[in-house]
Amino acid sequence: MTDVRVRFAPSPTGPLHIGGVRTALYNYLFAKKMGGTMILRIEDTDQTRYVPGAEDYIIESLDWIGIKSEENPVVGGPYGPYRQSERKAMYGEYAQKLIDEGNAYYAFDTPEELDAMRERLKAGGVHTPQYNGLVRQQMKNSLTLPADEVKAMIDGGEPYVVRLKVPLKDEIRLQDMVRDWVHVHSNTIDDKILLKSDGMPTYHLANVVDDHLMKITHVIRGEEWLPSAPLHVLLYRFLGWEDTMPQFAHLPLLLKPDGNGKLSKRDADKHGFPLYPMQWTDPKEGTVASGFRESGYLPEALLNFLAFLGWNPGTEQELFTFDELVDSFSIDRIQKGGAKFDIQKAQWYNQQYLKQLSNAELGQLLLEQLKTEGIEASPEKAEAIANNMKERITYTSDLWTEAKYFHIAPIEYDEKTVRKKWNETAVNGLKAFTSALASEGDLTPERAKEVFSKTLEDAGLGFGKVMPALRISLTGQAGGPDLMEIMAILGREEVIQRIETAITRLQENV
RNA sequence: GGUCCGUUCGUCUAGGGGUUAGGACGCCUGGUUUUCAUCCAGGUAACAGGGGUUCGAAUCCCCUACGGACUGCCA
Structure with a gap:
């Protein structure tokens, strides 16, 4: 082969x-x-x-x-050029061949005349007017006009198109690799334009x-x-x-995810997901359309997801590296019916691929985002944050958006947690903890845990009484990674300061 | 309207005459976790309808319904 x-x-x-x-x-x-x-x-x-x-x-x-x-x-190749506008000269030759052999003809109908023809046919009860074997005999073309007149028109610079002369009665069959045999009768095809009046080919000829x-x-x-x-x-x-x-x-x-029909920009906007691989700024309108890349999708995840929309390997494996995809791919396992675009599945894929990345890779991604936010952080810190966040992110951007508190002290405190967990007991525990911290050195997660446990033990308090309040003070949020890890990343002084700030700011809630 | 294509859980799908119709996402329940998430265990849920063919049809055939694409001097 x-x-x-x-x-x-x-x-x-x-x-x-x-x-x-x-x-x-x-x-x-x-x-x-x-x-x-x-x-x-x-x-x-x-x-x-x-x-x-x-x-x-x-x-x-x-x-x-x-x-x-x-x-x-960009790189060219043996059969270039690879831009059809640059191949313009090539198409004329083939259009000519078709004309010479009687399989195509010149047509001089103006757009207005075509519209009139369509209107006329519609009025006569034809739903889809076609420029076909019957109609072409009543139009202005080289089939109806005398040869010398045609020549004169062309020589005189009259605009024209070249149309395919579709046979009146012919059964056309083709064997599609996905759908097997498809046959169509030629009388349902109209005399498609091959060469436009500007000399450019239409898709049909060019392709x-x-x-x-x-x-x-x-x-x-x-x-x-x-x-x-x-x-x-x-x-x-x-x-x-x-x-x-x-x-x-x-x-x-x-x-589209709901209802039926081709997936469109409207559907994407409605469900809040991107439709394009990368962000796109319309050069005319200046409008910006979101992209998967900017939304925090990993290319490998998107690839895996897309591969499964209309194809599957017939096994129960869901996660495929690119090489595995190549290995198992085959056209005869391509689905015939359309596939609805399920963004939740895409999110799941992204999550899976995110989890597979190393802390160093994830840390690097976080660093890139921090840079655009104008925030400084060491690679070690970014890596430590990544390590703690990797199990709870869906998008790369979550590394930043879901864990801003690693870089900025909380401004707001989760209202529900404050209402339920912020009380005198908790505050006392917190106070005892800050004093214990005062005499400490650098914090490791282990050391943080020792100090915290010891403090609570001495005060006769349970973990559950103080922990939520501590989390609120440090992060402002109700959930998140292990607190001891968070404290080690934040550093002793920052921890003390955040606790004191929270105690002051939440005074009235005690 | 015409032509063509399609139709298995809500979604992506496995399935080539005999299966308790399988998996994944989502959702729900429970467990692990001091929280959230992860993870683990379990659950929910489908052959569009009708006729054939056959001892037996999700699987083969026909019809119907429904859906989609196309129907431009766009691709």
Whole structure:
């Protein structure tokens, strides 16, 4: 078998949708599994929808999540260029071939004339007006106009498009790797535009020409392309490439968490989760859309989660390293039905991957965040905090947001705990503890525990009487890591000070 | 409307004629923990409906219902 070559071909019209990331992932997994090549091709044939920065965003996103391509617009490759706008000259040749062989034709209808045609047909009871075998005979094109007139129009600079001449009666069959045989009758396909009046190809032509020229062996893409797949088969046939036509695999859609339908930005906002791999700032509106990266997701976790949305290895293993994913991946285990996007599962994956990180790695992540907050901390301290927080975080950002008290003394105290646990007994215990601490040196968790136990023992108090008050004084919160550990990280003097501050500020609650 | 695709616990899914229909997330209960979380144990919950085929259908066939995608000089 020839070497497997797959491509991910996004259009630079904005940030990369998470569904696109999954498509890229499946392509990548398949390529790695087969020892093949992954190609990134930018489909920028629609100049009106071009968004500055989108291409860089796509490349950076794929890089962040760990999807690497061997051939792409940045490093190039043997079948470049990898940006369709730069391949513009190539498409005309094939459009011409189609015209010459009677499989395509010129059309001169203006947008207004097309609208009028659609209106006319709708009025006549046709729900979906098509530019098809019947309609084309009543329109302005090289099939209805005399040859010399056509030539004159083209020479005279009259704008035109090239349309595919879809056969009237033909059954088109294709074997999809996910769905098996799909057949469609040609009379349900209309004469799609191949070359636009600006000379750029549409997706249909560009994708077929490029996939052929780039020797793509497998086209793995979203289900939204299934209806136009027969059209692409027709193109391969007319271009004489049917025997080297790539195999198709149409992936199930990512659906909204509730109800039905394609996952959209609206759903993501409604449920408060990101839709894009990285944060995206719209260059025109200036609006900011959140990203998984900035929300504290680990790329490995997101990858694992995404891999399981529409595919599974058939075993009971849930956590997979990238290599394991490659190892077990196969297209015939891809699901046919759409998968609802369940952010809770993504959170669980993130938690699992977070727990697997070393304290040093986690500490480093915390340090990065502290830097953006303008807070200084030693790597040792960050590591110690990470060690105590790793069992209770969902996002990397929780290292900071859930444990600010390691860096800043509490400003507020959990109201419920104060009401129930802050009383004279507790305050007395706290006071005894600070005096005991006064004569201590550096605190270790062990030493802190010894002093605390001894103090309570001498005062004849139980742990439960004082502990909650101590926690409140130190952290302001009701829950959290082991207090002895917290005290060791905070340091003796800070502990004493926070207790005294709390006693003063909570006086009225005694 | 038309064409195409789909349908197993709330969610992701295992399942290729005979299973107590399995796992994971979530949720609930209990245990561990001086707190929270983790962890451990247990529980809740599904084959869209109807016809066939068969000794026997979640599994094969047909119909219905429901859902989705597509239906642009967008990709």
